[in-house]
Amino acid sequence: MTKGFSTEAVHAGEPDRQYMDSITTPIVLTSSYTFTNMDDVLDYVTKKVDRFEYGRYGNPTTAVLIKKLRELEGAEDAEVFDCGMTSVSCALLGLTQNGDHIILTDDAYKKTLMFCEKVLPRFGIETTIVKMGDYDQMEDVLKRRPGTRIVLSESPTNPYLNIADMDILRSLRERFGFVLIVDSTFASPYNQRPLEQGADIVLHSATKYLGGHNDILAGAALGSKALIEQIRDYRNTTGGIVDPVTSYLLLRGLKTLAIRMERLNANATAVAKYLESHPHVRRVYYPGLPSHHDHERARKYMRGFGGVVTFELEADLKCTLDFLSNMKLFKIGPSFGGVEALVTHPMTISYYDYTPEERRRLGILDELVRMSVGIEDPEDLIADIDQALHKAVTRHRISPRVSQPGV
Ligand SMILES: Cc1ncc(COP(=O)(O)O)c(C=O)c1O
Incomplete structure (x- = not known):
């Protein structure tokens, strides 16, 4: 080049x-x-x-x-x-x-x-x-x-x-x-x-x-x-x-790959930080966060960390499904990397045909969510997550986590 x-x-x-x-x-x-x-x-x-x-x-x-x-x-x-x-x-x-x-x-x-x-x-x-x-x-x-x-x-x-x-x-x-x-x-x-x-x-x-x-x-x-x-x-x-x-x-x-990636990297970082501070999120997996287990490797080999953020809700399966259904800007669907924000629930969308034991072995928890941010404004993405999560945890009377994020 x-x-x-x-x-x-x-x-x-x-x-x-x-x-x-x-x-x-x-x-x-x-x-x-x-x-x-x-x-x-x-x-x-x-x-x-x-x-x-x-x-x-x-x-x-x-x-x-x-x-x-x-x-x-x-x-x-x-x-x-x-x-x-x-x-x-x-x-x-x-x-x-x-x-x-x-x-x-x-x-x-x-x-x-x-x-x-x-x-x-x-x-x-x-x-x-x-x-x-x-x-x-x-x-x-x-x-x-x-x-x-x-x-x-x-x-x-x-x-x-x-x-x-x-x-x-x-x-x-x-x-x-x-x-x-x-x-x-x-x-x-x-x-x-x-x-x-x-x-x-x-x-x-x-x-x-x-x-x-x-x-x-x-x-x-x-x-x-x-x-x-x-x-x-x-x-x-x-x-x-x-x-x-x-x-x-x-x-x-x-x-437009470069400008899209810059925006996706920035949006995902903003969403990951927001999620990490949320009391109803147990754990966030984003290689750009210092709490991610491979953060140092990511810094060594990558110049940005991508548009996908995975996290575990401090919630049960019903509340997690409700959270996804409440989302408005994020559409529910597989795939990632496009200009539109997408959210998927790996357990149902990708691993439904697996036994609970197989899913456990792969680490696919009921409350695991994977998001692919789009190039929308980060404030709007965060507001959408915020309202969807608030509605779900209120409806299902879920208590916030007591531990520190990422622990
Ligand atoms: C890492 C990876 N490789 C390959 C594929 C297959 O790509 P396609 O769906 O375009 O056939 C996917 C699809 O999600 C993927 O995530």
Whole structure:
């Protein structure tokens, strides 16, 4: 990146002169690209001329998107997908073969865990799940399973926003020679650039911060040319491409990534501080708060701490559900990273089909709430939480906590 992040977000990848002198990159809606004559075809196949051939292998709008993402993440190469899960599945299947072994952290996105535990074994690929943050356990597994092909960690993770120790991961990677993949969806390239901290591949659900407007699904994988080529070959064979209209919307979203992230970082910090001081909040998980267990790591690796805040109410399940229903500005729904404030109740929305025992093991408490602030005014976000909480605790006659916040 030669210029500042905001400048690159607006201009990187965009050609100097666009079609018909337009300022924006056009949406090229075509499934196929034609050749002038057979000499043109022969040039293409024999000299590997750089041009488009067929929609599954590339598109001019998508190509600009890829260039912009590459700049923003500081990657040699990138590929985009129809959603974040396709970036996960294509990266894992594109870089492995029958007999390979993968290590995954236990607080990974639920479907990533399911993919590794249920789908990959059908292809002879085994996954060992290790506790997030327990790098001794990871080292033991690496010693027991020499030739482990991939270590996949997210950072920050959901819902407790644990932060990966990139220095330890980098040194394990140097000793054991695996491909280090970091799903950086919860950070975005504005807040963290894992490729500069030792990762080989960075993944994003671009549905979240990168798109930023809760209106598209997309995914991205970024890293070295050699690794991305393998992932691209797999994707070109199986599908999972981003359509040109979505590419355009993602390009447009990326232009405001820096200012959106600055606002989301600031809003989430304000909300987290407010929650931490609230007598009906037992505990707040936000990596920007000094009380967060991974605060020092977050400060080391991130320039901002994101728009997601998780907390436990000093309340029971009924009161917690009532609190969510009372919210007006925050809409109830999964996902995060958009301009609109969203609130989710992990126990019901994401883990309802789990047994209470499984939920307890994962730390999904009845009174756990995860918020994704939007770019609204912070005073309005706080006022909405305040009124919803006041109504709920009054109705359910819940006493405030007696301990100090975060204890
Ligand atoms: C960390 C992480 N990775 C991957 C995904 C999957 O992304 P998508 O929903 O775009 O397929 C998600 C979705 O929430 C996620 O949180």
